[in-house]
Structures are given as C-alpha cells and as structure tokens.
Amino acid sequence: MHLEEARQMIDQIDDSPARQARLRLELAQILEDESKSEAAIDGYEKALSAFIECNDTLGSLECHRLLLAAHTKKENFPEAGHHLSRALYLEENMEALWAVMLDQFHPKIGESAKGAFAENRYGSGVLEAMKACERELHASVEADDKMSRDHALTRCLDPERRGGLAPWTDKRQLDAFRNLCAAAFQCCRNPLAHKEGLPMDASQAFAWLGVAHLMLTLMDAPNGAGTTPR
Numbered sequence: 707m708h709l710e711e712a713r714q715m716i717d718q719i720d721d722s723p724a725r726q727a728r729l730r731l732e733l734a735q736i737l738e739d740e741s742k743s744e745a746a747i748d749g750y751e752k753a754l755s756a757f758i759e760c761n762d763t764l765g766s767l768e769c770h771r772l773l774l775a776a777h778t779k780k781e782n783f784p785e786a787g788h789h790l791s792r793a794l795y796l797e798e799n800m801e802a803l804w805a806v807m808l809d810q811f812h813p814k815i816g817e818s819a820k821g822a823f824a825e826n827r828y829g830s831g832v833l834e835a836m837k838a839c840e841r842e843l844h845a846s847v848e849a850d851d852k853m854s855r856d857h858a859l860t861r862c863l864d865p866e867r868r869g870g871l872a873p874w875t876d877k878r879q880l881d882a883f884r885n886l887c888a889a890a891f892q893c894c895r896n897p898l899a900h901k902e903g904l905p906m907d908a909s910q911a912f913a914w915l916g917v918a919h920l921m922l923t924l925m926d927a928p929n930g931a932g933t934t935p936r
Contacts (some may be wrong), residue, residue: 767796828911836895872927899930
C-alpha cells in the first residue's frame with residue numbers, strides 16, 4: 707500500500723482521536739525513514755495538533771522531540787528552537803506530574819521508579835520497582851540467596867506469617883493472590899530484566915506499578931504480621 711493511500715485511510719478511520727494521532731505519528735516516522743523530510747515534518751505537525759486536541763501530553767512531547775530533531779537536521783534553527791522550548795516545558799511538567807502520581811504508591815515503589823519515569827524510561831522504572839518488591843519479599847521471610855522466588859512467596863503469603871487472611875476471608879483467595887504475584891514476576895519482571903522487548907507505554911507502566919504496589923502492601927495483613935513459618 708502506498709503511503710498516500712495510508713494517509714487517506716487514516717482520515718477515514720472512524721476511531722478515537724488519540725488513535726488517529728498515533729497513526730499519523732507512525733506514518734510520519736516511516737516518511738522520515740524514507741528520507742522524505744518535508745512530508746515527515748508535515749506529518750509530525752498534524753500528529754502534534756491531534757495530540758494537543760486530545761490533551762495527550764506524552765504524545766505532544768514525543769512530537770516536539772521528533773520535530774526538534776527533524777528541523778535541526780535541516781538546519782531550520784528557529785523552528786528547532788521553538789520545539790526545544792516546548793519539549794523542555796513539557797518535560798518539566800511531566801517530571802512534576804510523575805512525582806505527584808508516584809507518591810501515591812508504596813514508598814519503595816515510588817522511589818525506585820521516579821528517576822526512570824521522569825526520563826520517560828517506563829520499562830526501566832517498572833523493572834526497578836519489581837526488583838524492589840522482590841528484595842522486600844525475600845527480606846520479609848529472611849530468605850537466603852539460595853531460596854527461590856516461588857518458595858519465598860509461599861512462605862511470605864502464609865496466613866501464619868501474615869497474621870491472618872485479611873483482606874481476604876478464604877485461604878483460596880490468598881493462594882490466588884500468591885499466584886498473581888508469581889505471574890507478575892514471570893510475565894513482567896523477567897522479560898524486562900532479560901531485555902526481551904516487552905512493550906511499555908506510560909499507561910501500561912503505571913498499571914504495572916500498581917501491581918507492584920499491591921504486592922508490597924499486601925505481603926502483610928493490615929492487622930499486623932505473625933511469625934515466619936519454618
């Protein structure tokens with residue numbers, strides 16, 4: 707399919723404005739890869755307008771960065787300066803926004819992810835949060851280096867150690883939570899650690915931090931922990 711036909715199809719797609727903006731951005735990147743710089747810049751501008759209309763700050767920031775690079779490459783420095791100024795402004799706002807949002811999580815989660823999220827390195831932030839969660843997991847049961855993560859989870863989420871089943875009322879529910887924790891480590895932490903290309907945008911990363919937050923806050927029951935089973 708020719709790029710012009712693809713552009714026309716985007717205009718005809720009955721989809722959300724945010725999705726259309728993303729498609730415009732991806733098409734512009736293809737144009738730039740094919741050294742069609744003027745068409746690419748026009749595409750980035752259209753995507754930027756669409757992101758602004760959607761109040762998508764991250765999308766707008768991405769467009770400003772791409773436009774900065776494109777105009778700099780063409781030595782169009784006044785336009786490059788404009789996009790640099792806008793990008794710096796949005797980056798500063800995003801860093802402040804993430805600081806506020808991450809403060810809602812368990813302190814170890816927020817602190818682990820804050821630096822990477824401020825730089826839009828969402829996968830790295832989630833990985834650091836998952837590592838912090840794993841360290842706390844092993845520390846909670848005084849595990850040695852030889853204890854497997856699954857064994858540590860089983861001991862950590864034992865009702866005797868936690869001092870009860872709360873917030874659940876059935877041990878099967880607590881066991882299901884243990885399975886959720888094990889699955890989160892396996893399908894998120896491991897791929898990120900091994901650089902297996904797990905896609906991670908801002909909203910997905912924020913959701914994964916929520917999972918890590920639940921894991922940390924529910925290791926111990928709200929009414930206090932019991933003794934560690936041996």
